[in-house]
Amino acid sequence: MKKICFNLLAGYILSLFFTSNLFATDFKKADELFEKGTFQAALAEYDQIVSQSKNSHEAFKAFYRGCESLSHLYRYGEAVERIRQYKGNPEGHDRHRLLTLKAEILRNFLLQYGGYQRSDVIDVPGKEVFRLTPKEIKQEISDSYAQLFDSREELVKFPLQDEAYFLDLEKIDFGKYPTFLDYAVESWLGHLRQYVYDQNPENKAPNPEATALLADDFTQPLQFNDPSGLLAAELIETLVRLHGEQNIEARERLKIVRLLLPVGQNFLYTFPKDKNYFDYALQAKDVLMRWAQDFKNPEAKAEALYQAANLFYFQLYNKVEQREKRPMIYACVSRTNSLNPKQSRVLRNCVSRSNCRY
Structure with a gap:
């Protein structure tokens, strides 16, 4: 009896061993196809892993990569349908990954199909997402981000940095985006900055x-x-407070992002009578110059100077103004160079295009 039990146990362990190695091999093949850009072939491999795997996390990894493969093939609608019909029950960070994936694919779907009317799409089972209005799609996006937050x-x-398998981190500045929450907020901000199709x-x-965004601290409660425009500032300031003293660089550079929202997305804000975002930019430039003195982190100081010089640059309407403001720009370049040579080189290239000669 003991021998039989031992043989059964040994067989079970061996089956686990071979199954584990089998899926490791399958993942290697699928991932290699994915990295090569052969997304249709990769999709078939990932689908096979999902159908066979008994490990919920491994199945989720394959499902996630399968949806990414569909996105690379511009089949956003199919990817969204898969996510909406997903039968798995992701736990922990897998749930957070799924919410982020859903929001980002829905954003791409909105850009691709947002201009269509519901009557333009044939009523076919399994294509429910194509019958959603832009307003309904945006609501699903917002709900996904809100659940994530x-x-x-x-x-x-x-x-x-732990997300190298799920996210493309090759060009990520981890000083500015140290946590998954930073990535999620940046993704949400990208959605809020997009032009909405059904504005009424x-x-x-x-x-x-x-x-209100010129203040050192933006105190509007998160709603x-x-x-x-208001939600974007609230999200950033909430993240600033959450970082506390742990990620000083991220916290200070986030304040710069919040300050510059009305410059890059002026259509989301109102300005005082007879004023516009150029007038706001002049005030923001003064705030940046002060922050360059007050910030604790060298990278944040350099970022403040860099953005201040950019605002100077965009004010150079003619040769006279170029000559007048050249010393101020050069001062920013010099100060930035002492803090962050790489950004200073970027700034020099930017300024040189305006025919400013040092």
Whole structure:
């Protein structure tokens, strides 16, 4: 009896061993195809792993990569349908990954099909996502991000460097984006900055005043249903507070992102009478110059100077103004060079295009 039990146990262990090696081999093949850009072939391999794997995390990894493969093939609708019909029950960070994936693929789907009317799409089973209005799609995107942000206390402790398999981190600045929450917020900000297809001026909430973002600390409480310009600032400031003293560089550079929102996305904000975003930029430049003195982190100081010089550069409307403001730009370049030579070189290239000669 003992011998029989031993043989059964040994057989079970061996089966686990061979199954594990089999899936390791399958993943290697699928990942190699994915990295080569042969996404259709990679998709077939990932689908096979999903159908055979008994390990929920391994199955999720293959499912995730399969959806990514569809995205690379511009089959966003099919990828969204897969996510909406997913039968798995991802736990822990797999759930966070799924929410982020869903939001980002829906964003691409909105860009691809947002201009279509529902009547343009044939009513075919399995194509429910194509019958969604742009408003409904945006609501699903917002809901995914909001669910993700509910776990912010956990995600701000989750190093982004651990996500090399799920995210392309090759060009990521980990000083600015140290955690998964930083990545998620940046993704959400990308959505909020996008032009919305179904804007209705009559029903649209008024845009927030840009001047409120000039403050050192933005104290407006976080409300997910606030207008996009206001919500963007609230998300950034919430993340600033969550970083505390742990990620000083990220915290200080986030403040710069918040300050410059009305410069890059002026359509999301209102400005005082007879003023526009150029006038706001002049005020933002002064704030940046002060922050360059007050910030603790050298990279954040350099970023503040770099952005201040950019604002100077965009004000150079004619040769006279170029000559007048050349010394101020050069001062920013020189100070930036002492803090961050790489950014200074970028700035020099930018300024040289305006025919400013040092």
